[in-house]
Amino acid sequence: MTAFKLTRYAPTPSGFLHLGNIYSFILTYHLAKKHxxxxxxxxxDMDRERVKTKFIQDIFDNLDFMELPYDLGPKNAADFKANYSQTKRLDLYVNAMENLKKNKxxxxxxxxxKKIEKMNPKGFYTGFCRNRNLPYDNKEVAWRYQADMHQDIRFKDLHEGHLIGKLPGILTDFIVRKKDGLPAYQLTSVVDDLHFGVDLIVRGKDLWGSTLAQVLLSDALEPNTFSQNTFYHHPLIQDPNRQKLSKSAGATSIQFLRKSGKKKEDVYSMIGEWLGIREKINSLDxxxxFV
Ligand SMILES: [Zn+2]
Incomplete structure (x- = not known):
């Protein structure tokens, strides 16, 4: 059995935690234990438009409610704000962006x-500005990573060994710095995982493209170990109507279930049922x- 040093729960506080998030944490918990x-x-919390304090609080409330343990990171919302907010690591992100810029x-x-949608019906970026040489310090410009869409990107999968993929169209020249001047998700995710020493990344299949973008990005930074990380992309949990869970799915949010009188055992049971596990499951252990 391969041993890993560190994995992570990485919720985004732009909505209330739902059953899908908890399912991801359950898998992470058991894989951490196993390895x-x-x-x-x-x-x-770098996305200033979408992140809300109530969603940060919701993460702590529900990890507590579900009794999902973790070893490192903020203990509560105040600790998060004071010591762990991504705004505290801005220097690291800026440094990474400067490196990418230097390396052209x-x-x-x-x-x-609107313009991007007009140029491509699927909303894929067409590379329109690649050779326009707009100054980096212009107002209202995003910084994009000039990606080779044909490049084979390799990474280690927990179960399947080495996998190879190509960047999906939707991530063509993905954004590294947004128009508001703040670093974007792909960059902060790589920098944070390197900073904390994460070597096992458990995430939903919907983030498959992000894994490819992040491995590609890490190869263009100063020498680092990111591309040696091991990844596991889990299936997304589906309700009996086979609808993918979204953040707007209020009725599957943990705070909704909690407020309607459900106990953690009930929530674990629901997840077990949705996974089609016949046995009655009512605890994390x-x-x-089944992991
Ligand atoms: Zn452009």
Whole structure:
């Protein structure tokens, strides 16, 4: 059995935690146990438009309610704000962006979302600004990573060994710095995982493209170990109507279930049922043999 040092729960506080998030944490918890890894709680709060304090509080309330343990990271919302907010690591992100710029991996882009949709019906970026040489310090420009869409990107999968993928169209020249001047998700995610020493990344299949973008990005930074990390992309939990869970799905949010009188055992049971596990499951530990 391969041992890992550190894995993570990485919820985004732009909505209330739902059954899908808890399912991801359950898997992370059991994989950590199996592989002797510690767990970090990493909360990404760089997206100033979507992140809300009530959603940060919701993460702590529900980890507590579900009795989901972790070893490293903020203990509560105040501790998060004071010591773990991504705004505290801005220097690291800026440093990474400067490196990418120096290595000629970035270009400035002033395209609006509307314009991009007009140029491509799927909303894929067409590379319009690649050779326009817009100054980086122009107002209202995003910085994009100049990606080779044909490049084979390799990474280690927990169960399947080495996998190879190509960047999906939607991530063509993905954004590294947004128009508001703040670093974007792909960059902060790589920098944070390196900073904390994460070597096992458990995430939903919907983030498959992000894994490819992040491995690609890490190869363009100063020498680092990111591309040696091991990844596991889990299936997304589906309700009996086979609808993918979204953040707007209020009725599956843990705070809704909690306020309507459900206990943690009930929530674990629901997840077990949705996974199609016949046996009655009503605790975190009971999931162990199904991971
Ligand atoms: Zn552009």
């Amino acid at each position: 002797q890894a510690r767990i970090l709680l990493r909360i990404d 991996k970035l270009f400035a882009c002033d395209c609006s979302r 009971a999931f162990g043999k």
